[in-house]
Amino acid sequence: MELVAAGLPRLDPARLASLPAAVARPAYDRDALRAGIVHLGLGAFARAHLAAVNEAALHAGADHGWGICGVSLRQTDTRDALQPQGGLYALALRSADAQGQPRQQTAVIGCLLHTLVAPEDPQAVLARIAHADTRIVSVTVTEKGYCHDPASGQLNLDHPDIVHDLAQPLAPRSTIGFLAWGLQQRRAAGLGPVTLMSLDNLPSNGHLLRGMVLAFAEQVDAGLAAWIASSCAFPCSMVDRIVPRTTDEDRHGVAQALGVHDAWPVLAEPYLEWVVEDQFAAGRPDWTAGGARFVTDAAPFETLKLRTVNGAHSALAYLSVMAGWTTVDQAMAQPGLRAYLATLMRDEIVPTLPALPGLDLAQYQQRLLQRYANPALKHQTRQIAMDGSQKLPQRLLDTVRARLAADLPIPGLALAVAGWLHFLRGADQAGRRYDIQDPMASALASQYVLAEQAAEQAGKGPAAMLAWTDTLTRLTPIFGDLGKDPRFVRAVAQAAQSLRSLGVVGALAARASPQAG
Numbered sequence: 001m002e003l004v005a006a007g008l009p010r011l012d013p014a015r016l017a018s019l020p021a022a023v024a025r026p027a028y029d030r031d032a033l034r035a036g037i038v039h040l041g042l043g044a045f046a047r048a049h050l051a052a053v054n055e056a057a058l059h060a061g062a063d064h065g066w067g068i069c070g071v072s073l074r075q076t077d078t079r080d081a082l083q084p085q086g087g088l089y090a091l092a093l094r095s096a097d098a099q100g101q102p103r104q105q106t107a108v109i110g111c112l113l114h115t116l117v118a119p120e121d122p123q124a125v126l127a128r129i130a131h132a133d134t135r136i137v138s139v140t141v142t143e144k145g146y147c148h149d150p151a152s153g154q155l156n157l158d159h160p161d162i163v164h165d166l167a168q169p170l171a172p173r174s175t176i177g178f179l180a181w182g183l184q185q186r187r188a189a190g191l192g193p194v195t196l197m198s199l200d201n202l203p204s205n206g207h208l209l210r211g212m213v214l215a216f217a218e219q220v221d222a223g224l225a226a227w228i229a230s231s232c233a234f235p236c237s238m239v240d241r242i243v244p245r246t247t248d249e250d251r252h253g254v255a256q257a258l259g260v261h262d263a264w265p266v267l268a269e270p271y272l273e274w275v276v277e278d279q280f281a282a283g284r285p286d287w288t289a290g291g292a293r294f295v296t297d298a299a300p301f302e303t304l305k306l307r308t309v310n311g312a313h314s315a316l317a318y319l320s321v322m323a324g325w326t327t328v329d330q331a332m333a334q335p336g337l338r339a340y341l342a343t344l345m346r347d348e349i350v351p352t353l354p355a356l357p358g359l360d361l362a363q364y365q366q367r368l369l370q371r372y373a374n375p376a377l378k379h380q381t382r383q384i385a386m387d388g389s390q391k392l393p394q395r396l397l398d399t400v401r402a403r404l405a406a407d408l409p410i411p412g413l414a415l416a417v418a419g420w421l422h423f424l425r426g427a428d429q430a431g432r433r434y435d436i437q438d439p440m441a442s443a444l445a446s447q448y449v450l451a452e453q454a455a456e457q458a459g460k461g462p463a464a465m466l467a468w469t470d471t472l473t474r475l476t477p478i479f480g481d482l483g484k485d486p487r488f489v490r491a492v493a494q495a496a497q498s499l500r501s502l503g504v505v506g507a508l509a510a511r512a513s514p515q516a517g
Contacts, residue, residue, distance in 0.1 A: 026110030033067035041141040042070030048268040056290030081264035090265040094376035102376040129182025135282035143390030151480035155215040193231035206236035235277035315416035317384035323504035336508035344412035352402040418495035469493035
């Protein structure tokens with residue numbers, strides 16, 4: 001990562017006034033801000049979503065108690081990039097005009113006041129959660145950050161980080177450990193409760209976060225668990241914005257717009273959706289100024305997002321990595337893949353969705369395909385393909401269960417699942433190798449070897465793929481009871497056979513043919 005661009009001064013508070021007129025910047029008094037929000041998992045998504053919406057709320061007149069303290073739970077890179085800039089960074093919203101030419105809107109975000117690195121000073125993180133100014137603790141730590149079993153939704157008490165954190169109240173490692181021990185300090189200091197808010201792509205994410213924190217707290221102190229359960233709030237939310245990984249080329253493009261160097265800007269599409277339950281224990285900013293929507297029940301919106309946006313994204317990612325399509329817009333330029341995604345959503349995903357009055361689902365699907373095709377983002381398919389063991393249960397397998405419960409076919413969903421299983425071999429169709437970045441990578445590799453052995457023993461053709469699929473879907477932390485459903489196993493095996501024999505393009509073409517099952 002390039003931290004400093006030669007020949008350009010560094011972005012910092014003293015240079016805000018001299019930025020080009022087209023660049024938006026903080027219009028409020030940054031020096032008066034206090035950190036009422038602590039955010040665990042200070043990655044690009046939080047900076048392009050939560051912080052951007054919060055910035056709009058501050059411009060709309062939110063009180064000065066709603067600055068953000070960001071916490072990196074693993075790496076120092078975000079802190080190292082932003083601390084010399086006083087927490088300032090640029091958000092570049094990228095899209096394309098009618099001729100397909102990229103265009104960009106640039107704003108400097110000012111509400112990030114502090115950046116902490118948890119492994120360096122865990123006690124500082126705990127103290128910030130327990131600080132009198134803190135009213136909301138939010139998290140974007142991805143699915144794997146909850147230390148839970150994806151199939152059952154239960155806290156994994158044997159997870160190494162959970163085992164460590166239960167024994168080390170002053171030096172936790174996990175999100176759950178930091179939250180529980182920080183709340184214990186808060187309670188011991190006689191301070192009031194806070195809102196704990198998940199912004200991750202998980203069904204009923206607030207309920208899940210509550211369950212994980214309470215399960216941990218119950219191992220520590222029944223009184224602490226009771227206080228959290230009765231006093232703290234855990235609203236569910238649905239968040240939606242495509243945020244690709246920032247490259248050095250992006251840094252140069254942002255530097256041209258700013259006239260100064262930003263060591264770590266973030267890129268995003270203009271589209272933003274945030275639906276959050278209006279359940280807060282200690283107040284909240286008016287995030288509607290930045291486009292948020294407060295509701296009494298986020299569940300229907302969560303299901304919509306997980307099954308359409310995330311489900312289709314994962315289906316696209318695994319097939320694209322195998323085919324050698326490196327970015328989402330490149331993949332969407334393939335007629336077979338675009339037609340497959342449109343059919344998958346229309347015929348298999350949308351019929352499983354709850355009622356959402358006022359939402360034009362046909363228009364929603366069309367807009368989603370347009371968002372994927374945005375040529376200005378260059379979203380890497382390998383980035384979306386990470387952590388499949390944690391993503392598949394809610395993105396694809398819940399939809400599979402809904403279809404099978406209604407005795408409906410799953411050919412498109414089966415192809416998406418087979419795409420992930422195919423992806424686990426660690427090499428694309430041209431033989432280019434890649435790492436499997438997944439918290440279950442070791443278990444997946446071992447099971448893949450067993451599956452290949454089972455396929456070899458079964459012979460060739462459909463019988464081999466049925467044995468192969470049957471072996472892989474025995475991974476109960478991912479598939480739960482689906483591995484015992486012959487309808488599911490047969491459908492995935494048929495899709496896997498198509499991928500093995502025809503390749504991605506051929507399998508997509510076969511799905512589109514009138515004879516496709």
